Amino acid sequence: MTATTHRRLLTEIPGPASKALQQRRAATVAAGVSSVLPVYITAADGGLLTDADGNTLIDLGSGIAVTNVGHGVPAVVDRVREQASAFTHTCFMATPYEGYVEVCEALAELTPGSFDKRSALFSTGAEAVENTVKIARAATGRQAVVVFDHAYHGRTNLTMALTAKSMPYKHGFGPFAPEVYRVPGSYPFRDAPGLTGEQAAAAAIDRIEKQLGADAVAAVVIEPIQGEGGFIAPAPGFLPALSRWCSDNGVVFVADEVQTGFCRTGDWFACEDEGVMPDLVATAKGIAGGLPLAAVTGRAELLDAVHHGGLGGTYGGNPLACAAALGAIETMRTRELATAARGIGETVLPRLRALAAETGVIGDVRGRGAMLAAEFCTPGTTEPDAELTKRVAAACHAQGVVVLTCGTDGNVVRLLPPLTLPPDLLEEGLSVLEQAVRTEAAR
Numbered sequence: 001m002t003a004t005t006h007r008r009l010l011t012e013i014p015g016p017a018s019k020a021l022q023q024r025r026a027a028t029v030a031a032g033v034s035s036v037l038p039v040y041i042t043a044a045d046g047g048l049l050t051d052a053d054g055n056t057l058i059d060l061g062s063g064i065a066v067t068n069v070g071h072g073v074p075a076v077v078d079r080v081r082e083q084a085s086a087f088t089h090t091c092f093m094a095t096p097y098e099g100y101v102e103v104c105e106a107l108a109e110l111t112p113g114s115f116d117k118r119s120a121l122f123s124t125g126a127e128a129v130e131n132t133v134k135i136a137r138a139a140t141g142r143q144a145v146v147v148f149d150h151a152y153h154g155r156t157n158l159t160m161a162l163t164a165k166s167m168p169y170k171h172g173f174g175p176f177a178p179e180v181y182r183v184p185g186s187y188p189f190r191d192a193p194g195l196t197g198e199q200a201a202a203a204a205i206d207r208i209e210k211q212l213g214a215d216a217v218a219a220v221v222i223e224p225i226q227g228e229g230g231f232i233a234p235a236p237g238f239l240p241a242l243s244r245w246c247s248d249n250g251v252v253f254v255a256d257e258v259q260t261g262f263c264r265t266g267d268w269f270a271c272e273d274e275g276v277m278p279d280l281v282a283t284a285k286g287i288a289g290g291l292p293l294a295a296v297t298g299r300a301e302l303l304d305a306v307h308h309g310g311l312g313g314t315y316g317g318n319p320l321a322c323a324a325a326l327g328a329i330e331t332m333r334t335r336e337l338a339t340a341a342r343g344i345g346e347t348v349l350p351r352l353r354a355l356a357a358e359t360g361v362i363g364d365v366r367g368r369g370a371m372l373a374a375e376f377c378t379p380g381t382t383e384p385d386a387e388l389t390k391r392v393a394a395a396c397h398a399q400g401v402v403v404l405t406c407g408t409d410g411n412v413v414r415l416l417p418p419l420t421l422p423p424d425l426l427e428e429g430l431s432v433l434e435q436a437v438r439t440e441a442a443r
């Protein structure tokens with residue numbers, strides 16, 4: 001079913017059919033599973049979601065940075081349909097198939113670095129990040145893993161240990177995996193004024209060297225732009241300095257590009273912005289147009305240091321997901337979606353900056369490409385305003401615009417539109433957001 005080409009509100013959001021489904025959910029879905037909008041989707045097309053009451057919503061979340069190519073893309077859907085009619089699963093560890101190999105070939109070509117590469121495929125971002133740590137430990141013989149303030153890497157035991165924020169991700173789920181150490185990163189809006197990326201990196205490196213010693217460290221794991229922690233782009237120079245230190249000290253530099261990857265930030269991968277070539281890169285989300293696929297790609301000598309049979313999983317590189325990925329990657333190439341992402345940023349960032357100047361309640365506007373954010377603060381301060389953030393997001397939802405929030409302090413509205421979102425829908429969604437900020441800031 002194809003949605004219309006504009007936002008259509010037939011009922012309040014959520015409408016009666018969604019409310020009825022919400023009641024059914026309460027009797028059968030674990031309360032620990034949350035949803036931003038209690039709206040049940042029946043169709044999606046391009047950047048529009050159709051709910052059970054026939055409302056169409058503008059999707060500025062892409063299912064948390066997954067449907068970068070948009071919804072219902074023929075190159076994805078047709079390949080999945082064809083693959084499904086051939087076979088849905090054989091388990092690559094039992095009897096392999098070409099699609100897995102093709103995805104690995106594409107990853108070798110597309111990820112930063114011209115060195116000899118290998119990949120291993122999984123199903124979720126957390127699995128990929130977990131496996132970067134396994135690979136780094138196997139390759140170096142070391143155990144310690146260094147992560148950063150505001151980091152998010154997943155919800156498994158090890159990735160919870162890597163993740164910074166306790167509630168809701170870690171609270172009550174310990175103990176967590178050992179040998180994980182956290183250091184400050186680079187948060188320009190909150191760091192000391194004028195602190196350069198190199199200085200922030202030097203401070204982190206000093207902490208690592210003093211508290212651990214470089215020769216104890218297997219890997220440094222970092223998001224090139226921190227996602228759930230608040231869409232925090234580090235100061236220029238931070239990532240290159242960190243990467244240089246890693247290569248000088250035999251430490252594996254792991255880029256967690258689960259949220260930043262696949263054209264989201266205006267490059268195929270966010271590390272490209274400063275020419276950083278990670279030893280290992282974890283990818284997921286945007287890779288396969290909505291099908292569950294994740295990967296570790298990196299230096300062949302690192303991945304091949306793992307003993308035979310040391311990497312795997314039943315569904316890793318599922319054939320439907322691989323077919324979807326090949327369709328999504330084809331779409332990113334033919335529609336030049338990295339360029340499209342930059343265009344979205346060029347449209348949105350000035351509007352958010354003007355809104356910040358007009359209302360005074362947005363302390364920082366930041367991001368790259370189509371990974372954009374507004375951090376809400378008490379005017380004139382860096383004091384987080386999570387309540388206002390919630391109200392702004394709720395006001396957008398009530399108007400049929402899906403926006404997501406994030407941030408260690410819950411005070412960041414993030415924009416993750418599909419990179420194929422038509423300009424008129426972007427404009428409509430942005431106008432709703434602007435009006436929501438004006439109205440809620442005035443309350």
Ligand SMILES: Cc1ncc(COP(=O)(O)O)c(CNCCCC(=O)O)c1O
Pocket residue numbers: 064123124125126127129152153154155223227228256257258259260284285
């Ligand atoms: C950088 C980065 N690394 C790893 C992950 C984990 O990816 P999975 O596919 O959710 O396991 C993410 C997932 N981010 C969305 C989390 C949603 C939620 O669970 O509340 C990420 O952003």
